[in-house]
Amino acid sequence: MRAIYFAFVLLAAACGAPVDNAGEPTRAAATASATLEVRNGWTRPTPGGVNVSSGYLTIVNGTDAADRLLAASSPRAARTEVHEMAMEGGVMRMRAVEGGLAAPAGETVTLAPGGLHIMFFGVGRPFAEGETIPLTLTFERAGQIETTLAVRAGGASHAGR
């Protein structure tokens, strides 16, 4: 959990969310500031020889304005896209979300196994358990948000939802 907490602190600092005197970000403070936040980023270790991977996270749009995730990038991958799953000819396939991923006002959008995900192509150095993968998300209104994905094994238990 330390990595996730660390990611949240980084995010809070990056977007200017209030942090109380003890340095502990609080959910109540974040809500009151009406910001768009990215939380709980994670991905799985990449097996040797595999240069693609997917990442998951939660977008909480605490503002009263609709936003849109337009792009994603990471120094750990040659190309990063936002993907969705869709039926094509009776087969479930993944594809890039066209026109950006909607983050409606006041709503939470969850990227999770079996659905929306961040797609990494051209992963050079493999994602290793315990490290964190830097990720920059570009939103239409909120602009660029820096976050990290914690690499953890056992994510397979979340698959199939």
Ligand SMILES: [Cu+2]
């Ligand atoms: Cu994909």
